[in-house]
Amino acid sequence: MDHNRTHPSAVPxxxxxxxxxxxxxxxxxxxxxxxxxxxxxxxxCSGCHAAxxxxxxxxxxxxxxxxxxxxxxxxxxxxxxxxxxxxxRIAKGFTDDELAAIAAWYAAxxxxxxxxxxxxx
Amino acid sequence: MTAARPTRRDFLxxxxxxxxxxxxxxxxxxxxxxxxxxxxxxxxxxxxCARTLKRLDPRLSVTLVEENPTFTACPFSxxxxxxxxxxxRQQFNYEQLxxxxxxLALLRAAGVxxxxxxxxxxxxxxxxxxxxxxxxxxxxxxxxLPGYSxxxxxxxxxxxxxxxxTTLLRRQLEAMxxxxxxxxxxxxxPYRCPPGPYERAxxxxxxxKTKKPRSKLIxxxxxxxxxxxxLFQNAWKELYPGLLEWVPLSSGGKVTSVDPAALTLATxxxxxxxxxxxxxxxxxxxxxxxxxxxxxxxxxxxxxxxxFQSALQSNIHVIxxxxxxxxxxxSAFAANAEAKVCAAAVAALLAGGTPQTPKLINVCYSxxxxxxxxxxxxxxxxxxxxxxxxxxxxxxxxLDAPPAIRAAEAQIADGWxxxxxxxxxx
Numbered sequence: 369m370d371h372n373r374t375h376p377s378a379v380p381x382x383x384x385x386x387x388x389x390x391x392x393x394x395x396x397x398x399x400x401x402x403x404x405x406x407x408x409x410x411x412x413c414s415g416c417h418a419a420x421x422x423x424x425x426x427x428x429x430x431x432x433x434x435x436x437x438x439x440x441x442x443x444x445x446x447x448x449x450x451x452x453x454x455x456x457r458i459a460k461g462f463t464d465d466e467l468a469a470i471a472a473w474y475a476a477x478x479x480x481x482x483x484x485x486x487x488x489x
Numbered sequence: 490m491t492a493a494r495p496t497r498r499d500f501l502x503x504x505x506x507x508x509x510x511x512x513x514x515x516x517x518x519x520x521x522x523x524x525x526x527x528x529x530x531x532x533x534x535x536x537x538c539a540r541t542l543k544r545l546d547p548r549l550s551v552t553l554v555e556e557n558p559t560f561t562a563c564p565f566s567x568x569x570x571x572x573x574x575x576x577x578r579q580q581f582n583y584e585q586l587x588x589x590x591x592x593l594a595l596l597r598a599a600g601v602x603x604x605x606x607x608x609x610x611x612x613x614x615x616x617x618x619x620x621x622x623x624x625x626x627x628x629x630x631x632x633x634l635p636g637y638s639x640x641x642x643x644x645x646x647x648x649x650x651x652x653x654x655t656t657l658l659r660r661q662l663e664a665m666x667x668x669x670x671x672x673x674x675x676x677x678x679p680y681r682c683p684p685g686p687y688e689r690a691x692x693x694x695x696x697x698k699t700k701k702p703r704s705k706l707i708x709x710x711x712x713x714x715x716x717x718x719x720l721f722q723n724a725w726k727e728l729y730p731g732l733l734e735w736v737p738l739s740s741g742g743k744v745t746s747v748d749p750a751a752l753t754l755a756t757x758x759x760x761x762x763x764x765x766x767x768x769x770x771x772x773x774x775x776x777x778x779x780x781x782x783x784x785x786x787x788x789x790x791x792x793x794x795x796x797f798q799s800a801l802q803s804n805i806h807v808i809x810x811x812x813x814x815x816x817x818x819x820s821a822f823a824a825n826a827e828a829k830v831c832a833a834a835v836a837a838l839l840a841g842g843t844p845q846t847p848k849l850i851n852v853c854y855s856x857x858x859x860x861x862x863x864x865x866x867x868x869x870x871x872x873x874x875x876x877x878x879x880x881x882x883x884x885x886x887x888l889d890a891p892p893a894i895r896a897a898e899a900q901i902a903d904g905w906x907x908x909x910x911x912x913x914x915x
Contacts, residue, residue, distance in 0.1 A: 405837075405845060409868070411541075411829035412850035415822050416901075418908040420915075425904025426897070453886070453898050454852050454866040461848065461868020461882030 407469035409462060420480035430474035438471035523548045524839035527608050527618040529598045529777055531555030531583060533562070533821040534809025535624030536913045537828035538835075539591045545836045547590060552616060554608060556597040558582060560914070561652040563682065564821045565906055570648060570659050571692035572700075573859055579651055581914035601781035603802040620835050621805045623783055623790070624828070625775025626650075627681045627819075630788065633771030634747060641749035645766040648689075649681060661765045662693065667701040669764030672754055674744040676771045677711040679789065681810045681819045684716040684865070686769050688855040691721065693767075694729040695858050707763075708735045709756060711743040716818070717855060717863055717885050724857040744768070774811035781805060789813045794871035796834035796844050797827060806831050815876035816883075817869050823851045825909055846871060848879070854902030862898030 417430045430438060444450035446459035446467075459467070523546050528539045531553055539553045560581045568574035587593050597611040601621065608616045629647060631638055637645070648658040662671070671693060675686035690708045697704040706729075715721075725733050736742035741758035747768055754761045754768070773779075773788030783790045783799040790807040791800035794815060799805045808831045809824035817823045826849045834844035852866045867883030869876045886898060 406833070408845055409848035409850070411833065412826040412848070414829075414908075414912055415825050415850070416852065416905050416908055418911060420911060423904075423907050423911045423915075425908050426900050427904050427908065453894065453901060454864050457866045457882055457884045458850055458852070458868055461850070461879035466848070 407466065407473050409466055410470045410473050413470065413474070417474075419477070421482040422480070429479050430471075431477035431479040433471075433475060435468070435471045435475040438474060439468055442467045442471065523836075524619045525550045525552075525617060526620050526622065526835060526839075527552045527554060527616055528622040528624060529554045529601075529608065530624035530626060530775065530809070531557070531560055532624060532626050532809060532824065533909065533913060534626070534811075534824035534828045535622065536560070536583070536586060537825045538622050538624060538808060538832045540586055540589065540913065541829050541832035542836060543586075543589050543591055545832060546840075549836065549839070550592070551590070552592040552594055552618075553583065553586060554594045554596065554598045554610065554616075555583070556595065556611075558595050561655070562821070562906075562910070563649075563651045563685075564909075565903075566648070566651040566655045567685070567689045567692045568856065568859075569651075569655050570662065570689065571696040572659065572663070573692065573696075576651075576655060579655075581910060583914070585914060598777045599780075601777065601805075603782055603805060606804060619804065619839060621781070622831060622835065623778055623781055623799075623805060623807045623811065624809045624824075625777045626810045627772040628775050630771040630773050633676075633773075634744065634768070636747040636749065637768055637770050638749075641747060642768075644749040644752060645747060645754075645768045647768055647770055649685075649769055649772070658765075658767055662696060665701065665704070665764045668703040669701065669705075670761075671697070671704065671706045671765045671767070672761050672763035673706070673708045673767045673769065674747075674754055675708060675710045675712065675715075675769050677743075679819065680769070680772045682853075683818050683820075684721075684853060684855045686710075687715060687717070687721045688857070689767070689769075690733055690735070691724065691729070691855070691857040694725070694733040698729060698732055702732075704732070706733045707761065708733065709742045709744050709754065709761070710735060710737050713737045713739050716853070717865055719888055720863045720885055721855075721857060723888060724861060724863070728858055728861070774807075778807065778811050783807050784811075785813075787813070794874065794876045795846055796838070797831040798834075806835060815869070816867070816878045817849065817851055817876050818853065820851060820853045821909065822853060822905070823849070825913065826850055849876065852905070854898060854905060856899055856902065860899050861892075861895040862900070862902045863895070864898055864902075 416427050442459050445452050445455040528535045539551050542549050542551045562579045569576050599611045600609040606618050646654045646658040648654040694706050741756045744754045746755045774784045774790050778784040778790050783801050790812050792807050792812045797806045797808050799807050808827040810819040830847040837844045849869045854862050854864045863886045865885045868879040
C-alpha cells in the first residue's frame, strides 16, 4: 500500500519537492564535478588529438566524437584488429572502464571550429 | 511500503550530507581569487601548466616567470640543423597565455624562499605564492665534461637548448667542405630527449648524403644502448651505409674531455679532430631548481608521482625535464602530459580537494629521414612512489613496417608538433 497516494498531505508533498530539488542539486553538482575533472589519462590525449579544427594534422580530433565510436576504435586498437601507428600500444595501457570514461568525456567536448587563418605551428 | 518511506529526519540527514559534500566546491566559488600559483619556466611544461590552470579555474591567479619573451622549441630543431626547416617554425610567444589571464613576468627567477613562499625576480621584485610550479628544463652540467664551457660551446655547439645554438651548428655544417668529418658526442643517461642524439645523427647524415656525400659522421656514445636502437640502426644500414658510424661505450665511445681551441674530442682510446663538433654534454635540472632546494645530489628533482609535488619542499611542484619522473622520458610530450596532471592536482589542492591518481601517456617521434618517422609510446601510472610503465603499453614502431608506415609516422610527427604548439601557445 502506498501511503503517499492513499493519504495525501501537504507535508509529504513538500518533502517530495525538497527531495526532488535536492536530488537535482546533487546530480547537477556531480555533473559539474564530472565536467571539471577529466577522467584519469584523458588529459594526455590532447597532445596529439587537437581541440581545434584549425590544426593541420592527420590525427583525428576526439572532441564531439560519439562515445561508442571512440570506444570501438580503442578496443580494436587494443586487440590489434585496427591498423595503427601508436594507438595499438597506448590502448593497452587502459582498462575497459578507463577507455569508456575517456571516450565519454571527449564526446561531451565541443571541437573548436577552424579559424580563417591557419595555425602558425 | 510505509516502512520504506523516508522520515523527515532521514531526509534532513541525507540533504545535510549533500550540503557537506558541496562545501569545498562552494568555498572555491565564493573566493574571489582561488589561489596564487607561480610557474617558473615557459617551455612545454611550464606554459602548458600555466594555461591549463587558467582553463581549469579562471579565478586562479597564475603568474608565468620566464626570462625569454620568445620560446624556441627543441622538437624538430634537428630538422633545422639539417637544413630542412626554418627556425622560425620553432618559435612561439606568450601572447595567448596573457590573453587568457596568465600574468607574465618576463624576467629571470633569481631565487625562491620555500618557507616564505616567495619567488624573487632578477630585478628584486618579490612575488608570493600558495603553490609554485618549477619547470626550468635543463641546464648544461659545465663541470660534467672537462674542457667544455660556455665559451667552448661557441666553438663546439651543444644545440641542446634550441635557438642561437641551433643556428650555430647549422652554419658550421653549411660552412664545412665536402669530405669533412662531423663528430657528435652523446652523454650517459639521464638527459633531455633520449632518442635526440640519434635523430640528429640521422638528419645530419641525410644532409651530408644529399649535399656533401664524401663527408662522414661519427657518433661517440657514453652508452651501449639507446632509445629505438634497432629501428635507428636498421635505418642507418639502409640509408646511410658507410656514412654514419656509431661508437658505443664498450668500443671506446665515451668522450672524456674536449679541447675547444684545437677542436678535438678525446676518449680513453683516441682523439678525434673533426671539422664540426657537436658536443651533447651531461645535463641537470635548470639552475632555479637548485636555488629552490628541489634538486637532489643527482642534479634532478625527485617528485611525488600523483601530484608532481617536490619530495624535498612543500608547496612546490616540479614538472618536465627537470623532474625525476621514473620511467617517463624527458620529452616535450611527457612535459605537456605532466603539466596537465600537475595543473589538475594544484587546482584540486587549492580547492581543498584530493588529486586524482593519474595515468599519463608519452609518445616520441624521431625522424631518420624527412619521410621516415619512428616512434616510441607508453602509458605510465604511479606505483611505489614512482611513475612506472603500465604493463604491455610501452613499445616502438614495428621493425618490419613498410615505407608507407614510416612516411605516415613522419606526417603524424609533424601533426603532433602543430597540435602541441596550438594547445600550449596557439
